[in-house]
Amino acid sequence: MKKRQASSFYPYFEQEEKSTVDKMVGFFNRIVFKHGAILTDFLDPGQRDILKTVAGNDAFIQEFGGFADAEKMRVYLSEEWENLRPSDYQVSAFEIVYPAKFVKLSHSSILGTLANSGVETDTFGDIITDGNGKWQFFAKTELKNFFLEQIKRVGRTQVKIKEIPLRNILISEDDSVQKTEIIASLRIDAVLAGLSKNSRGQIKKAIKNKLVKINWHGTEDSNIMVKVGDVLSLRHFGRSKIMDISATRKGKYKVVLKVWQTKRHG
Numbered sequence: 001m002k003k004r005q006a007s008s009f010y011p012y013f014e015q016e017e018k019s020t021v022d023k024m025v026g027f028f029n030r031i032v033f034k035h036g037a038i039l040t041d042f043l044d045p046g047q048r049d050i051l052k053t054v055a056g057n058d059a060f061i062q063e064f065g066g067f068a069d070a071e072k073m074r075v076y077l078s079e080e081w082e083n084l085r086p087s088d089y090q091v092s093a094f095e096i097v098y099p100a101k102f103v104k105l106s107h108s109s110i111l112g113t114l115a116n117s118g119v120e121t122d123t124f125g126d127i128i129t130d131g132n133g134k135w136q137f138f139a140k141t142e143l144k145n146f147f148l149e150q151i152k153r154v155g156r157t158q159v160k161i162k163e164i165p166l167r168n169i170l171i172s173e174d175d176s177v178q179k180t181e182i183i184a185s186l187r188i189d190a191v192l193a194g195l196s197k198n199s200r201g202q203i204k205k206a207i208k209n210k211l212v213k214i215n216w217h218g219t220e221d222s223n224i225m226v227k228v229g230d231v232l233s234l235r236h237f238g239r240s241k242i243m244d245i246s247a248t249r250k251g252k253y254k255v256v257l258k259v260w261q262t263k264r265h266g
Contacts, residue, residue, distance in 0.1 A: 001032050001058045001079065009054060014218040016210065017050065024051040027077055031059060037078035039090065041122035041140065044072050045231075046216030051075060064089040065125045066138035067169050072125040074140075086166055090141040091125065093169055094148075097160040100133035109155045110135060117150060119143060131173035136164070176258045178243070183253050186245065188214060188232065189222040191255060196237045203234075211235040238262040 006018075006025040013021055024047065030038055043051065048063065055061060060081050065073035074089045076082070098105065110127050114137065124147075125138035139147050144163060151161045181194040189203040192212065196203070204222045206212055212219060213233045214226070226232065226242055233239040238261035246254045 003029050003032050004054055009050075012053060013050060014210075014220070016218055017046075020047055020050055021054070023047075024054045027051065028054050028059065031077055031079055035079060037076060037082065039088075040075040040077065041120070042072040042074055042125045042138075043122070044216060046213070048073065048075060049216060051077070064091060066091045066093055066166060067126075067128075067172070069172070070126050070138070072122075072138075074125075091138055091166075092141045092144050093164050093166055094137055094139065095162045095164050095168075096135045096137070096154065097162050098154070098157050103157050104133070105135055105154055105157065105159075110137065113151060113154045114147075117146075119146065128170065128172040130170045131175070134170055136170060176260045179240075179257050179259050181255050181257065182248060183255060186225045186227075186253055186255075187222065188212070188219070188224045188226055191226050191242075192232060192234050192237075194255075195232075195240060195257060195259065196234055206234060236262060 004025045006022045009021050009025065010018060027038055027040060028051070042065065052061060055077065060078050062076045062082075062084055063073040064084075064086060065071070074091055076084060076089065096105065096110065107127055107129070114124050114127075115121050123140050123143055127135065127137040129135050148161050148163065151159065153159060179195065181191070183190050183194040189200050189207060192198070193200045193203045203212070207220060207222050210218050210220065211234060214224060215231050228242050228245055230242045231239060232242070238259060240257040240259045242255060243258055244256040248254055
């Protein structure tokens with residue numbers, strides 16, 4: 001295994017992702033020099049994609065975020081394959097105990113509390129709910145005592161943080177809706193314009209202003225052609241995944257999307 005140069009990966013990613021490329025190259029080079037595995041903090045899908053690009057076939061990447069479909073995961077990077085157990089990832093699960101009969105919590109209020117508690121955002125993972133008032137989140141085991149002792153409120157609501165075993169993870173609510181759009185072009189600006197009901201001009205401006213991502217990476221190219229499986233996000237609107245594309249008789253495209261729209265309240 002040879003040391004990687006961060007600059008050789010810059011052309012593959014956007015300018016604002018340079019610091020992430022540097023960080024992922026740093027992880028890889030650590031196992032080259034120390035010949036020992038490393039466990040990262042929680043990485044989002046875009047960061048993990050960069051790490052996989054950097055590592056190529058020269059290292060083993062295993063990941064876990066507390067449950068099967070976690071968005072943010074800790075990554076175990078090693079030279080040799082190791083059979084890992086969930087406990088090896090040092091991920092702890094927590095439930096938020098609060099008077100659910102009288103108050104409502106929201107994903108944004110919990111995220112704000114954790115992000116402003118004095119720890120880095122990559123020290124905690126997903127925040128999930130069953131849609132009936134139960135909320136759980138995941139964090140690095142080494143910071144367990146911090147979360148248990150320091151998080152006393154979410155917004156104005158008094159809360160208690162309780163550690164729970166991973167077997168007690170709730171089934172996360174899927175609050176997505178399915179939408180079907182008939183569009184003239186599979187260009188990313190056309191798809192997002194049809195979905196968000198904005199004009200193509202407005203979407204092009206949003207892309208230019210770095211408010212759009214495709215597959216977790218920023219883009220400034222309005223001409224990208226989307227395909228099934230792509231995940232698109234437009235800031236202040238939400239995220240969507242392309243589930244199916246078919247041609248219509250009139251030469252247009254029928255695009256079926258799963259949409260998670262940004263909640264403006266709660």
